[in-house]
Amino acid sequence: MKQAKFRNMTLGDKIFTLIIYTMLSLILVVILYPLIYIVSASFSDPQAVISGEVLLFPVRPTLKGYIAVLQNKKILTGFTNSLFYLVVGTIINLVMTMLCAYPLSRREFTARGWISKFFVFTMYFSGGMVPAYILVNRLHMINTRWVMLIPMAMSTYNMIICRTYIVNTIPDELYEASQIDGCTPFKYMMRVVVPLSKPILAVLTLYYGVGRWNDYYTAMMYLNDDRLMPITMVMREILIMGKVDMTKVQDATAAAKLQGMSELLKYSTIVVACVPVMLLYPLIQKHLVKGVMVGSVKG
Amino acid sequence: MAKKTKHASAAGGGRIKNYNWQFWLIIALPMIYAFIFAYIPMGGIIIAFKDYSIRKGILGSDWVGFKYFIQFLTSKSSVLVIKNTLALGIYTMIVSFPIPILLAIGINEVRNKFFKKTVQMVTYAPYFISIVVLVGMMMQMMDLRTGIINVLLQKIGMDPVNFFGDVKLFRSLYVWSGIWQTAGYSSIIYVAALSGVSQELQEAAVVDGATRLQRIMHVDIPSILPTVIIMLIFSCSNVVSIGMDKIYLMQNTINAPVSEVISTFVYKVGIVNANFGFSTAAGLFQSVVSFLMLVIVNTICRKISDTSLW
Numbered sequence: 001m002k003q004a005k006f007r008n009m010t011l012g013d014k015i016f017t018l019i020i021y022t023m024l025s026l027i028l029v030v031i032l033y034p035l036i037y038i039v040s041a042s043f044s045d046p047q048a049v050i051s052g053e054v055l056l057f058p059v060r061p062t063l064k065g066y067i068a069v070l071q072n073k074k075i076l077t078g079f080t081n082s083l084f085y086l087v088v089g090t091i092i093n094l095v096m097t098m099l100c101a102y103p104l105s106r107r108e109f110t111a112r113g114w115i116s117k118f119f120v121f122t123m124y125f126s127g128g129m130v131p132a133y134i135l136v137n138r139l140h141m142i143n144t145r146w147v148m149l150i151p152m153a154m155s156t157y158n159m160i161i162c163r164t165y166i167v168n169t170i171p172d173e174l175y176e177a178s179q180i181d182g183c184t185p186f187k188y189m190m191r192v193v194v195p196l197s198k199p200i201l202a203v204l205t206l207y208y209g210v211g212r213w214n215d216y217y218t219a220m221m222y223l224n225d226d227r228l229m230p231i232t233m234v235m236r237e238i239l240i241m242g243k244v245d246m247t248k249v250q251d252a253t254a255a256a257k258l259q260g261m262s263e264l265l266k267y268s269t270i271v272v273a274c275v276p277v278m279l280l281y282p283l284i285q286k287h288l289v290k291g292v293m294v295g296s297v298k299g
Numbered sequence: 300m301a302k303k304t305k306h307a308s309a310a311g312g313g314r315i316k317n318y319n320w321q322f323w324l325i326i327a328l329p330m331i332y333a334f335i336f337a338y339i340p341m342g343g344i345i346i347a348f349k350d351y352s353i354r355k356g357i358l359g360s361d362w363v364g365f366k367y368f369i370q371f372l373t374s375k376s377s378v379l380v381i382k383n384t385l386a387l388g389i390y391t392m393i394v395s396f397p398i399p400i401l402l403a404i405g406i407n408e409v410r411n412k413f414f415k416k417t418v419q420m421v422t423y424a425p426y427f428i429s430i431v432v433l434v435g436m437m438m439q440m441m442d443l444r445t446g447i448i449n450v451l452l453q454k455i456g457m458d459p460v461n462f463f464g465d466v467k468l469f470r471s472l473y474v475w476s477g478i479w480q481t482a483g484y485s486s487i488i489y490v491a492a493l494s495g496v497s498q499e500l501q502e503a504a505v506v507d508g509a510t511r512l513q514r515i516m517h518v519d520i521p522s523i524l525p526t527v528i529i530m531l532i533f534s535c536s537n538v539v540s541i542g543m544d545k546i547y548l549m550q551n552t553i554n555a556p557v558s559e560v561i562s563t564f565v566y567k568v569g570i571v572n573a574n575f576g577f578s579t580a581a582g583l584f585q586s587v588v589s590f591l592m593l594v595i596v597n598t599i600c601r602k603i604s605d606t607s608l609w
Binding site: 010012013016017020021023024027028030031032034035037038041049050051052054055096099100102103104106108109110111112115118119122124125126127128129130131132133134135150151153154156159184185186189210213214216217221232235236238239240263266267270273274277278281285288289292293 | 317318319321322323324325326328329330332333335336337338339340341342343344346357402405406408409414417418420421422423424425427428429430431432434435436438439440444445447450451479483487488490491510511512543544548562565566569570575578579582583585586590593
């Protein structure tokens with residue numbers, strides 16, 4: 001629509017426009033300030049952090065916090081574990097989602113009606129925490145890497161997004177043409193559906209990847225071995241339960257210095273833990289709206 | 300239905316080979332997965348009606364009927380838990396349902412492309428931050444002595460606030476930090492719906508001399524009403540189903556009287572204290588109530604507005 005230029009608006013519309021811009025600017029500040037503050041604090045001098053000198057920009061910039069992160073074995077192990085769960089877990093998610101979404105998108109598959117219902121029902125109803133725990137226990141998955149990968153191998157919601165996308169964007173004629181050329185459904189999936197579904201696979205990579213990286217619930221339920229813990233559990237220990245492994249900074253003399261370092265370590269850990277997600281985010285942000293839209297179409 | 304019959308006749312033609320078995324092979328793995336990890340735990344619900352003992356197994360344990368449900372609905376501590384869940388759920392819904400709509404309307408009114416893109420990019424971002432980081436950030440920034448928020452409060456001459464040590468503040472902390480994290484992301488669906496509002500209607504409203512506010516009230520909002528109703532149905536059913544992820548991290552001994560909700564209660568009673576039957580009953584109560592809410596709200600919406608989930 002051709003929107004009137006600001007100076008041609010009526011007084012009421014001018015005031016209204018100003019109010020909207022002011023409100024949105026305020027929202028920007030409220031969202032950005034904590035994020036900027038955390039990053040600034042992580043680069044600041046420990047004393048400046050605990051005495052409240054850091055307001056917006058780093059004060060007496062140092063890398064001490066990050067050096068402490070690098071020296072902290074637990075954080076490093078957590079980070080590598082999380083990377084492993086992220087990469088392997090997301091690949092499992094994508095493969096399973098495609099294996100499920102593709103047959104359900106084909107009209108030729110005669111059983112697709114009731115198989116769809118079989119999957120959709122799991123979205124509305126679940127056995128709950130305790131039966132799931134007993135099952136994982138019976139499968140001898142407790143305290144193994146498998147438990148971080150297998151029980152969440154697919155999200156039905158994401159599978160439906162994927163199926164809707166395939167149904168709506170890949171023309172049926174392609175399937176018929178490929179059949180006449182002697183292509184089997186499996187080959188068709190590998191050669192046509194997967195390459196043509198790249199945009200939705202990008203969105204699902206973001207959804208699944210963020211879920212994997214941010215998951216602490218599974219680890220809390222099923223893991224208790226330090227060597228298997230993801231970064232989120234290490235952070236929970238450091239940030240929320242307030243336990244910082246101080247053995248590496250024993251030489252620091254003053255207690256205040258210790259406290260400053262521990263605060264700094266917390267800020268640096270937060271930043272380090274957010275890096276992978278924040279690297280992914282700009283790449284896939286433009287696909288986000290598409291993903292939400294596909295998901296909201298009833299299929 | 301028309302599609303199905305058409306297809307049946309095409310398959311009957313026999314020119315195209317029937318590959319059903321290949322589809323079965325492809326979907327076999329996801330089906331086995333769903334059967335093991337979704338349907339077997341559903342069968343495990345019978346624990347709620349049994350005096351479960353590990354030695355006897357699920358099937359061998361003795362039936363106790365509705366004992367655990369009665370216990371859950373009558374004991375003083377669990378009634379408090381139900382009340383907390385409802386209070387927090389209703390608070391969350393009242394705040395987190397309208398705000399994304401307002402945000403989307405605001406974003407839709409912005410004509411400056413760069414500003415619009417910036418607002419969208421920034422408001423969506425917190426959604427991708429881990430819940431552990433979010434709660435950790437809150438604890439760091441709201442610390443009584445070193446937290447930046449209290450530093451700023453003191454700078455403008457106010458008393459510092461002990462955010463995590465005050466029972467009364469717990470619910471607001473929980474709800475508003477959720478708004479900070481998810482309002483932008485939740486607004487995406489409304490932004491998309493608003494971009495589909497009929498241009499002719501908008502222009503007709505301009506010709507009729509409608510102000511921007513009037514256009515929002517009489518053109519935009521009625522146009523996105525179906526989306527709004529669908530989201531309302533979902534958020535109503537979420538009133539009782541507060542997940543434990545975030546609230547468990549925010550819990551401490553001071554806020555326990557208001558922060559214990561069904562999900563954290565199930566975790567503590569069931570997993571930590573291994574009282575399987577009782578906690579399964581509590582969890583089942585929660586999912587049944589939430590499912591019923593979904594059905595009831597959906598029926599009401601269908602009666603009065605023709606928009607519903609099914």
